[in-house]
Amino acid sequence: xxxxxxxxxxxxxxxxxxxxxxxxxxxxxxxxxxxxxxxxxxxxxxxxxxxxxxxxxxxxxxxxxxxxxxxxxxxxxxxxxxxxxxxxxxxxxxxxxxxxxxxxxxxxxxxxxxxxxxxxxxxxxxxxxxxxxxxxxxxxxxxxxxxxxxxxxxxxxxxxxxxxxxxxxxxxxxxxxxxxxxxxxxxxxxxxxxxxxxxxxxxxxx
Amino acid sequence: xxxxxxxxxxxxxxxxxxxxxxxxxxxxxxxxxxxxxxxxxxxxxxxxxxxxxxxxxxxxxxxxxxxxxxxxxxxxxxxxxxxxxxxxxxxxxxxxxxxxxxxxxxxxxxxxxxxxxxxxxxxxxxxxxxxxxxxxxxxxxxxxxxxxxxxxxxxxxxxxxxxxxxxxxxxxxxxxxxxxxxxxxxxxxxxxxxxxxxxxxxxxxx
DNA sequence: TTGCAAAACGACACCGATGTCGATATAATA
DNA sequence: TATTATATCGACATCGGTGTCGTTTTGCAA
Numbered sequence: 001x002x003x004x005x006x007x008x009x010x011x012x013x014x015x016x017x018x019x020x021x022x023x024x025x026x027x028x029x030x031x032x033x034x035x036x037x038x039x040x041x042x043x044x045x046x047x048x049x050x051x052x053x054x055x056x057x058x059x060x061x062x063x064x065x066x067x068x069x070x071x072x073x074x075x076x077x078x079x080x081x082x083x084x085x086x087x088x089x090x091x092x093x094x095x096x097x098x099x100x101x102x103x104x105x106x107x108x109x110x111x112x113x114x115x116x117x118x119x120x121x122x123x124x125x126x127x128x129x130x131x132x133x134x135x136x137x138x139x140x141x142x143x144x145x146x147x148x149x150x151x152x153x154x155x156x157x158x159x160x161x162x163x164x165x166x167x168x169x170x171x172x173x174x175x176x177x178x179x180x181x182x183x184x185x186x187x188x189x190x191x192x193x194x195x196x197x198x199x200x201x202x203x204x205x206x
Numbered sequence: 207x208x209x210x211x212x213x214x215x216x217x218x219x220x221x222x223x224x225x226x227x228x229x230x231x232x233x234x235x236x237x238x239x240x241x242x243x244x245x246x247x248x249x250x251x252x253x254x255x256x257x258x259x260x261x262x263x264x265x266x267x268x269x270x271x272x273x274x275x276x277x278x279x280x281x282x283x284x285x286x287x288x289x290x291x292x293x294x295x296x297x298x299x300x301x302x303x304x305x306x307x308x309x310x311x312x313x314x315x316x317x318x319x320x321x322x323x324x325x326x327x328x329x330x331x332x333x334x335x336x337x338x339x340x341x342x343x344x345x346x347x348x349x350x351x352x353x354x355x356x357x358x359x360x361x362x363x364x365x366x367x368x369x370x371x372x373x374x375x376x377x378x379x380x381x382x383x384x385x386x387x388x389x390x391x392x393x394x395x396x397x398x399x400x401x402x403x404x405x406x407x408x409x410x411x412x
Numbered sequence: 413t414t415g416c417a418a419a420a421c422g423a424c425a426c427c428g429a430t431g432t433c434g435a436t437a438t439a440a441t442a
Numbered sequence: 443t444a445t446t447a448t449a450t451c452g453a454c455a456t457c458g459g460t461g462t463c464g465t466t467t468t469g470c471a472a
Contacts, residue, residue, distance in 0.1 A: 006440085010449085031237060031324045034429060045451045050431065114323050116385040117316060118237045129385040157399060164396050165403075169371070172378025179322040179335040190370050193363060197371075197403050212470085216419085240459060251421045256461065 014052050017042040018066070021059050026107045030060060030114040057124075060115055064128055067108060068135065075139050086147030087204050091195070093139060094170070101191030103182055110178030113171070136167050144202065154203035162201060169194055220258050223248040224272070227265050232313045236266060236320040263330075266321055270334055273314060274341065281345050292353030293410050297401070299345060300376070307397030309388055316384035319377070342373050350408065360409035368407060375400055 020042035024033050035056055039049050053059045075093050091099035112132075119125025140163035147153035155162070177185045198204075226248035230239050241262055245255050259265045281299050297305035322338075325331025346369035353359035361368070383391045404410075 013449090029324065029326065032327070035431090036429075046431085047433085047452070048450050051449065055431080110323060110326065113381065113385075114320075117320050117323065117381065118235065120235065120316065120385050121238070126385065126387075130390070133382065133386050133390075157402075161392070161395055161399050164392060165375070165399055168378035168382055168391075168396060169375050170378065171381050172374035172376065175319065175323065175377050175381050176339065176374055179319075179326050179332065180339050181332075184336070184339075185374075186367070186370060189367055190374060193367050193371055193407075196363075197407060200406055201399075201403060219419090241461090242459075252461085253422065253463085254420045257419065261460080 013044075017044060017049065017052055018059070018062055022063055022108065025060065025063070025111040030111045031118060060111075061128070063108070064112065064115075064132075067112070068131060072135060079143070086143055086150060086152050087199075087202070089143050090140070090147075090198070093143065094166070095191070101188050101195070103188045105174050105177055105187065109174040113175060113178065133167065137163050139163075140166050147202070152205055154205060155201060157201060162198075166198070219250075223250060223255065223258055224265070224268055228269055228314065231266065231269070231317040236317045237324060266317075267334070269314070270318065270321075270338075273318070274334075274337060278341060292349055292356060292358050293405075293408075295349050296346070296353075296404070299349065300372070301397070307394050307401070309394045311380050311383055311393065315380040319381060319384065339373065343369050345369075346372050353408070358411055360411060361407060363407060368404075372404070 017038070021033075021038045024037045024041045027033075028037060033056070035046070035049060038056075038059065039046055042049070053062065079089060081092075088099060095101045116125060116129040116132075120129075137160070141160045144153060144159035144162055148155070148159065173185070173187055173190060177187055223244070227239075227244045230243045230247045233239075234243060239262070241252070241255060244262075244265065245252060248255070259268065287298075294305060301307045318338075322331060322335040326335075343366070347366045350359060350365040350368055354361070354365065379391070379393055379396060383393055
């Protein structure tokens, strides 16, 4: 009845495997990585790996769950900060605490997009894609809505529609950087231009 | 020495296979379709298919070549029309002759994005992705540049950077519609908002 | 017709990845 | 130290897809 191996140890092991798997996915992408790759990276045998995850999709879903969780946490945190400007909230959600776009995006973005797009005919995968999309949509819509109420944004466009364009643009940037490479896509410069766009379309009062 | 089967016949057969393959790719996506699927759809045997194409990648590249070709032709055509407004040129390049965004995108967009992103570590595939990107970039940059020269666009932003955001936004929209589905992404409404954005960022004089 | 080169066929061998399973190692408890 | 549940191992059978190859069919040309 009593456990022969501590629960913490098991969770630790699982976390280690996930950590290693993440690196493999970043390097090879979703489709190209095999369970063998993960086994090697995590120093675990075939049987050992299958003890924790029943297949590759299962592994990636675990990584996704974690991502979706922490991204929600982070933005919650941002929104709870005492800064009163919704415009800054928005920039923080997009570009982190220092509100400065840089040249690279989340390295897990491209394997994830790959996971979503190759599984677009699979209800299970699509569910993850939708969750991710609607999480982002809700967050941005809320912030814009709040900004309107507070009088900081004077736009007459629908908050939700602006939120959608934010997501589409961000996704497009991630996609282009994945298939073309960073240097060629000029993420930073595009982001700066996009901020300018947002500023005008939202009618930000300074 | 002389051919036993006319060259036209052979080209016709090849074209038929490609036609069928295109439908299969649209239905199953790139990764999920197998040579067997294509064989069945095109009513050709295994050996027969391999007579024309040496593998799946080869088939898809043929489709891509065709796409890249016709898209260049079409935009060439648009640019050669006698209409003097560069703003309208731009809208036509984006949304076709009637300049009205609709709710759906090219059905081959998602298999192509899949082809590009799953092959992002393969130089061969990346070359296709780059060609596609830079074709679009050149087109939009040229049009915007012309519009500036003619005085129709008064923006002080770099033409190339605006062109890049056009591509990123368009790609993002295609991606989102692929992984989420049309109805949920509201492509038309987003496009209308995007046109508004373009109008302001370009400083279009009416 | 007949001859023949190319096109079309489909059986087959191959391969790499998968998930299972019986054997073994491990570590907590008695 | 002995017991025992379970974590770990890796060999193995399986499977689906691939590309080849020897055979058959086709249709133009002599």
